[in-house]
Amino acid sequence: MLHRVNLNNVVVAILVVAALGALISGPGPKIGERQSFPPTPAAIAFQQAEEAAAARQTEAQRQAEIARQVSAQAEEETILPEGEGRAETFGYCTACHNTALIRRSRFSRDQWDGLMDWMTERHGMNPLEGEMRSLIVDYLASHFGAAQAPARGRNPFLN
Numbered sequence: 663m664l665h666r667v668n669l670n671n672v673v674v675a676i677l678v679v680a681a682l683g684a685l686i687s688g689p690g691p692k693i694g695e696r697q698s699f700p701p702t703p704a705a706i707a708f709q710q711a712e713e714a715a716a717a718r719q720t721e722a723q724r725q726a727e728i729a730r731q732v733s734a735q736a737e738e739e740t741i742l743p744e745g746e747g748r749a750e751t752f753g754y755c756t757a758c759h760n761t762a763l764i765r766r767s768r769f770s771r772d773q774w775d776g777l778m779d780w781m782t783e784r785h786g787m788n789p790l791e792g793e794m795r796s797l798i799v800d801y802l803a804s805h806f807g808a809a810q811a812p813a814r815g816r817n818p819f820l821n
């Protein structure tokens with residue numbers, strides 16, 4: 663009798679300890695489970711370095727594409743949409759690069775006008791003035807205007 667009571671007490675004590683243990687440890691992470699901590703400074707720096715590398719790669723691709731288009735020259739005037747000023751635009755604007763740079767662009771008249779100065783100041787294009795300038799800028803604005811539908815296969819990184 664005494665022996666049996668003692669045994670029961672032991673079983674009850676073990677159960678109580680086990681229940682308390684479960685209560686105290688709560689629903690926390692199990693062994694082998696990863697806990698998520700806020701990123702360490704090293705992890706943040708790594709992430710930033712990766713983003714910077716991706717941005718550099720995008721820029722390098724953009725430059726390579728521009729270089730390719732600047733060097734590829736063989737084109738006919740008819741690659742540009744028909745309209746007044748096409749011959750002049752083709753003649754004047756393909757001295758340094760083909761028309762791909764133009765065809766993929768969508769600018770307002772003001773922007774095209776500003777681009778003429780930029781091309782002169784930055785890339786040594788002969789200054790374009792007077793009637794010839796308005797003819798070409800009008801042509802560009804009406805065929806490659808800001809409101810025009812995007813060019814076929816237009817790449818957002820190249821604009």
Ligand code: HEC
Pocket residue numbers: 728732751754755756757758759763764767777778781785786787788790798802820821
């Ligand atoms: C003297 C050489 C030269 C002439 C002539 C020239 N360009 Fe350019 N153009 C360049 C170069 C070089 C670039 C590439 C610039 C760069 O690094 O993005 C360029 C770039 C461009 C771009 C791309 C701008 C951008 O970043 O989106 C357009 C559009 C363009 N030219 C239009 C014209 C038009 C229109 C004409 C004729 C009126 C013209 N170009 C004549 C040298 C020239």
